[in-house]
Amino acid sequence: SSELTQDPAVSVALGQTVRITCQGDSLRSYYASWYQQKPGQAPVLLIYAKNNRPSGVPDRFSVSASGDTASLTITGAQAEDEADYYCNSRDSSGNQLVFGGGTKLSVL
Amino acid sequence: QVTLRESGPALVKPTQTLTLTCTFSGFSLNTNNMCVSWIRQPPGKALEWLARVDWDDDKYYSASLKTRLTISKDTSKNQVVLTMTNMDPMDTATYYCARTRRGYSFGFLFDFWGQGSLVTVSS
Numbered sequence: 001s002s003e004l005t006q007d008p009a010v011s012v013a014l015g016q017t018v019r020i021t022c023q024g025d026s027l028r029s030y031y032a033s034w035y036q037q038k039p040g041q042a043p044v045l046l047i048y049a050k051n052n053r054p055s056g057v058p059d060r061f062s063v064s065a066s067g068d069t070a071s072l073t074i075t076g077a078q079a080e081d082e083a084d085y086y087c088n089s090r091d092s093s094g095n096q097l098v099f100g101g102g103t104k105l106s107v108l
Numbered sequence: 109q110v111t112l113r114e115s116g117p118a119l120v121k122p123t124q125t126l127t128l129t130c131t132f133s134g135f136s137l138n139t140n141n142m143c144v145s146w147i148r149q150p151p152g153k154a155l156e157w158l159a160r161v162d163w164d165d166d167k168y169y170s171a172s173l174k175t176r177l178t179i180s181k182d183t184s185k186n187q188v189v190l191t192m193t194n195m196d197p198m199d200t201a202t203y204y205c206a207r208t209r210r211g212y213s214f215g216f217l218f219d220f221w222g223q224g225s226l227v228t229v230s231s
Contacts, residue, residue: 030215031214031215033214033215033216033217033218035155035218037155042204042221042222042223042224043155043204043218043221044221045217045218045219045220048214048215048217049213049214049215050213052214054219086154086155088155088157088216088217088218089215089216090215090216091171093171095168096157096168096169096170096171097145097157097160097168097216098157099147099154099155099156099157100154101154102154102155
């Protein structure tokens with residue numbers, strides 16, 4: 001079982017704002033990174049730590065953290081944002097890395 | 109340009125040992141804070157981190173699989189090899205290798221991924 005917990009599915013109306021959360025005790029100590037995966041494709045690094053986005057990632061994606069929860073926010077969701085989203089961080093021991101169970105985002 | 113490519117058998121029998129090779133270019137595993145991880149994804153399921161080898165040859169494994177996994181690097185060939193023993197049909201998955209960077213300001217991140225290698229375990 002994953003030490004990082006994500007809601008399995010979330011939906012958002014086109015152009016609206018949605019938050020995807022990732023919860024785990026290790027997030028009190030360690031940064032999270034987020035990955036977007038579209039069907040049939042490898043995951044792609046989306047955003048990490050304190051709103052660091054790789055080149056080409058739109059600024060409608062942002063992250064925040066509070067306590068044991070890291071959040072990915074999409075402001076003005078687009079149809080192309082429909083995908084699976086995974087958080088990753090260290091586990092509570094700090095020695096291994098762990099993924100959340102993933103959140104399937106539907107854009108309606 | 110950073111690229112990674114996984115190679116290995118598409119089909120293995122139960123109880124056999126799987127050997128996967130990640131061949132990469134565009135970076136060196138001799139560089140401080142550079143690592144390579146293996147990650148897998150069963151069909152329709154979530155990503156699962158398996159193992160990581162660091163620039164200084166430190167190795168880390170998933171707690172649930174560590175007795176079955178071995179990771180190694182060959183910096184002269186720009187390759188990382190993962191072996192997994194005693195394969196089971198539940199190990200059927202797409203196996204990815206990913207460049208992993210470590211940083212004080214961000215922890216760990218997987219910034220480049222291979223396309224993945226589907227491994228089916230079946231007799």
